[in-house]
Amino acid sequence: MCSFRKLSKKRLASEKLGHQIWGALLKRWWLLALLIAGVILLCVRSNYCDCGCNRLTNIVISPWYKLLLLTLAAWLVISVCRTLTNIFNLRKNEMGITWSESSILIAIGAWIIGFLLIFNIQKDSQYYIVLGIVGALIAWIFQDNVKGAVAFVHLRRNHLLSIDDWIEVPQYKVDGEVKRVTLTTITVYNWDTTTSSFPTSALYTGHFKNLQNMTDNRTYGRQMLTSFILDTGWFHSLSSEEADSLKEKMKSDNNFQFLPEDEITEGALNAKLYRLYLYHWMMNHPHISQVPRLIIRWLEPKECGIPLQVYAYITEGSVAAYSWQQSQIVEHIMASLEWFNLQLYQTPSGYDAGNTNVHLTDKPATYRKEVKND
Secondary structure: OHHHHHHHHHHHOOOOHHHHHHHHHHHOHHHHHHHHHHHHHHHHHHHOOOOOOOHHHHHHOOHHHHHHHHHHHHHHHHHHHHHHHHHHHHHOOHHHHHHHHHHHHHHHHHHHHHHHHHOOOOOOOOOHHHHHHHHHHHHHHOHHHHHHHHHHHHHHHOOOOOOOOEEEEHHHOEEEEEEEEOOOEEEEEEOOOOEEEEEOOHHHHOOOEEOHHHHOOOOOOEEEEEEEEEOHHHOOEOOHHHHHHHHHHHHHOHHHHHOOHHHOOOOOEHHHHHHHHHHHHHHOOOOEEOOOOOEEEEOOOEOOEEEEEEEEEEOOOOHHHHHHHHHHHHHHHHHHHHHHOOOEOOOOOHHHHHOOOOOOOOOOOOOOOOOOOO
16 A cells, blocks of 8 residues: 555656556555456456346346446546646646546546436436436535536636636635636635635636736736825915926926926916926836826815825836835825925824914813812
8 A cells, every 4th residue: 555655656746647647546546446346347247147147247237337337437537637636736737727627527427428328318218307306406416516617617718717826806805826726616825824715616706806917017017096185275376486496406406307397487386287297207217107098187176185196007017016116106206295395185183283383371281180189
């Protein structure tokens, strides 16, 4: 038994498909031996069958014995395919996964056809109605497996899912990399270091998002969609002195080279100049794509101010590189507000109230409860 196990592991570790199949068969050596012995016994008893058949011969040539051999063969094929599927998932062999899981479907279909042929079940047979009822019951019990098989074929045929793809499945709160794909389940390693398994049919009947093309930089970039609420109390038209000051900064400060000089005039709104500056700055940013869209726009005013939305695509798709570039862009946006005398809106906090220069009384307030002594 140990020798079979060692030989099986050695064959499974091979790069050749034939050796891998042989190793998977050796892993179920007892099932293979039982099937071979049963087939040999069937052939021997069938060839030497005569009118004086003994009880063993009657059992061997009976339909139930043939069904048993067919079930053992299907069981062996399914076991081998599942073993190979695990190996192909680890090695990211997409074609191997597809063929292994498809072979399981073929084995199940062959078993059903063999069952009908062995018992010679036809439309006018007395077992036809019973078989229909049993088939309907089995289909109802294994409906998730049937849906999973349909979903697997759909995903593979349309190349919608592969090993190591980054997917999001909101229904199951899944966000991570695909590590295992079978007919019935998909296993995902989430970014929070947890592992999730869910039915394959969920990707067929529900919504999921595959982000791998974006991560591999096979798209225009990764979307950056964020808004900054500006305090409208700081919006004002430029005076002649402010306009001249901005023009002087354009000559001495490289940061202002992205601002059109003809827009800097007396009476121009500082918020408009800031929007134009930000748009041209992002147009010339080496890590921002100008397609499919680059939009800097004002959104609907709110009680707290007017949101300025930045809608762009960062060319780096990996999580670390994207986060780094996005952080730098956001930091530049916040730092450049001061150049145009603008401020972000922030709801007053306790710190703001405690450090205000407005005093109602000369005596500072105390929040301690005073205890009166009688």
